[in-house]
Amino acid sequence: MEEATLMGSLIGELEAREAAARVRVEELEVQVAELTARLEGEREVLARLRVTRETVAEVLTELSVQDVEAGPVERVESGVRVVGAVMVPHWREGLSVDVLPDVYRDIVEVVADASSPMQAKQIVPRIGLPAVTGKIEGTRGKLKRLVERGWLVEDQPGRFAPAPRDR
Incomplete structure (x- = not known):
């Protein structure tokens, strides 16, 4: 009898541990899903910034070439601060x-x-x-x-x- 009781309490302990492990796994899966969503959002921001930087670099290069071809181009008037592109x-x-x-x-x-x-x-x-x-x-x-x-x-x-x- 004692052996059956020991087996029963061992099975019960294993079931309790299994339930606790299942809860931890579910919590981690929720965290992984949240992190995956955040990661995708940041990847999107990174891609947009990369495209923007490349586009600005192309435009600045084209403007530079136009300045050389057309001569000096006055873009800034007295008292106006240019923010962004270094001009x-x-x-x-x-x-x-x-x-x-x-x-x-x-x-x-x-x-x-x-x-x-x-x-x-x-x-x-x-x-x-x-x-x-x-x-x-x-x-x-x-x-x-x-x-x-x-x-x-x-x-x-x-x-x-x-x-x-x-x-």
Whole structure:
């Protein structure tokens, strides 16, 4: 008899454990379903952002090509801030550094405050970037764009100064 009671309580214990395991499995399945739905939503956001970024890059490339083919295109008026695409307008009378994107404005202001022409490696730490090769080269590219657009001059290779404004 004792053996039958022991078997009965063992079976009962196993059934209780099985029921508890079933509850845990069901809870995990609900969590998996919720996470799967969230994952799909985030994948959709990622795909939309990727397409948007690629489209913007294509448009900017096309605009760049049009600027080169058609010459300077004035897109920014005095006092208007451009948010989004980084655009450096050609300098003209009455245009202030306020129309430039932040990093370009910082570069022009640092160069304007200097007592002599500056190199990219001198400018980088003054605009709050680490003086590493990538940041120096990126800043050099921005300096060249500012020269092309009439904001700065490069009197000697690699040395930048404010463009004279007596023209």
